[in-house]
Amino acid sequence: MPTERQLFDDLLEEGLEESFPASDPPSVLRRGSTPELRSKPTDAPPRTVATLAMPLDPSGTFIDSEAVSLTVWAPLADALARGLVVIGYRAENIRIEPIFGAEALHVRPRLGHLHITVDDVPWHWVDASGEPLIIQGLKAGPHRILIELADPIHRVLDHQLVSFEIVTPPR
Numbered sequence: 422m423p424t425e426r427q428l429f430d431d432l433l434e435e436g437l438e439e440s441f442p443a444s445d446p447p448s449v450l451r452r453g454s455t456p457e458l459r460s461k462p463t464d465a466p467p468r469t470v471a472t473l474a475m476p477l478d479p480s481g482t483f484i485d486s487e488a489v490s491l492t493v494w495a496p497l498a499d500a501l502a503r504g505l506v507v508i509g510y511r512a513e514n515i516r517i518e519p520i521f522g523a524e525a526l527h528v529r530p531r532l533g534h535l536h537i538t539v540d541d542v543p544w545h546w547v548d549a550s551g552e553p554l555i556i557q558g559l560k561a562g563p564h565r566i567l568i569e570l571a572d573p574i575h576r577v578l579d580h581q582l583v584s585f586e587i588v589t590p591p592r
Contacts, residue, residue, distance in 0.1 A: 487514040489531065491570040493581035504587055506556040510535075512570055515578070519549035525573035533578065536569040545569075561587050 490513040497507040515531040525532050534549035539556065545567075548554060554568070564587065569580040 489513065489515045489533070489570065489578045491568065491579040491581055493568050493583055495583065496585050501585060501587065504557065504559070504561075506554070506559060506564075506566070506585070506587075508554040508556075508566065508568070508583060510554070510568065510581075515570065515572075517549055517551040521573045521575075523574055528573075531572070533570055533572050536567075536571050536575070536577070538567040538569075540564055541567075559587055 491510060492513070493508060493510045495508075497509075500507040512533065515533040517534060518532045519534065520528070520532050521534070534547050535554075536545045537548055537554060538545040539559070554566075556566070564585055566583045566585075567580060568583065569577045571577050
């Protein structure tokens with residue numbers, strides 16, 4: 422069964438758009454309902470232009486049909502042998518951007534950032550670069566890095582724990 426996003430993309434490729442009366446705002450298309458579709462007129466612009474609307478939960482934030490997930494790779498072995506920790510990751514169905522606050526919850530595609538905690542310290546830092554994590558200066562020995570994927574108001578959506586050992590001290 423295709424996802425809502427695939428259906429929407431198919432409609433755009435076919436040159437179709439949702440048609441709403443000029444007096445009514447676009448409403449949320451509920452699963453199982455059928456929108457009125459019409460071909461784009463070739464000689465005149467459409468009377469109204471539909472926006473992609475998504476359903477809201479009771480708190481007023483969008484409900485996405487696609488789950489957010491975080492995939493984290495083990496630190497690069499060559500760098501780790503030199504005492505440098507380089508960790509790559511991929512966030513699915515969310516863009517890592519330095520945009521924060523409640524208003525950013527309404528932006529699509531979804532926005533988020535990472536919370537990074539090293540060795541269970543009681544604090545973390547935020548990374549919104551979208552680049553691999555690079556950490557240096559850790560002492561030789563075992564280490565744990567908690568990587569949390571968070572939304573613009575810092576609610577954690579997914580997390581991964583990376584454990585590794587630095588065998589030689591950093592230079």
